Amino acid sequence: MMFTNQYPLPYVAVIFSSQRTTQDEEGYQKMAEKMEKLASVQPGFLGIESVRNAEGCGITVSYWSTLEDVKQWKSHPAHQKAQDMGKAIWYSAYETKICSVKHQY
Amino acid sequence: MMFTNQYPLPYVAVIFSSQRTTQDEEGYQKMAEKMEKLASVQPGFLGIESVRNAEGCGITVSYWSTLEDVKQWKSHPAHQKAQDMGKAIWYSAYETKICSVKHQY
Numbered sequence: 001m002m003f004t005n006q007y008p009l010p011y012v013a014v015i016f017s018s019q020r021t022t023q024d025e026e027g028y029q030k031m032a033e034k035m036e037k038l039a040s041v042q043p044g045f046l047g048i049e050s051v052r053n054a055e056g057c058g059i060t061v062s063y064w065s066t067l068e069d070v071k072q073w074k075s076h077p078a079h080q081k082a083q084d085m086g087k088a089i090w091y092s093a094y095e096t097k098i099c100s101v102k103h104q105y
Numbered sequence: 106m107m108f109t110n111q112y113p114l115p116y117v118a119v120i121f122s123s124q125r126t127t128q129d130e131e132g133y134q135k136m137a138e139k140m141e142k143l144a145s146v147q148p149g150f151l152g153i154e155s156v157r158n159a160e161g162c163g164i165t166v167s168y169w170s171t172l173e174d175v176k177q178w179k180s181h182p183a184h185q186k187a188q189d190m191g192k193a194i195w196y197s198a199y200e201t202k203i204c205s206v207k208h209q210y
Contacts (some may be wrong), residue, residue: 053157096209
């Protein structure tokens with residue numbers, strides 16, 4: 001995982017906060033790795049930072065050049081499937097925030 | 106910790122990504138709790154989400170009404186002291202990104 005990187009301003013940050021259920025850790029881990037790899041080759045992908053603690057609270061922030069890139073990735077068929085499985089099995093709660101990054105230091 | 110909350114748009118997100126050193130866990134924990142309490146009573150504070158994993162990678166996102174609120178909190182004397190100690194002792198790397206939240210779902 002890349003961490004504490006900067007990118008050329010302005011760009012877009014997607015903050016995904018989530019609470020894992022206790023179900024299907026193996027399937028979840030496989031999918032998370034697959035999605036991180038797939039995201040990283042999409043147009044406009046800049047980077048990703050992801051942390052989850054022992055209680056299953058996680059924050060993933062992905063960085064993209066434009067809002068259009070974020071929309072494309074959200075609607076990617078394989079990502080859509082992962083989102084559906086997240087809702088059904090892996091997350092008890094989650095929230096997505098789309099942000100324009102204005103400053104970094 | 107509050108998690109997966111929404112706030113009235115538009116608002117500001119401060120993404121703080123950090124790598125802890127292995128030094129002074131007790132002092133760090135005390136300060137982190139103190140700063141979270143102090144932040145929560147500042148003007149414009151909306152909420153905070155914070156996760157750190159066993160390897161010391163952490164992401165904290167705090168949410169504020171306006172950019173001016175973020176500036177005021179950054180320059181708060183007690184927070185300044187905490188930032189100085191973070192640089193000197195607690196973090197081997199860190200990065201702050203100031204963002205305008207545009208959408209949430």
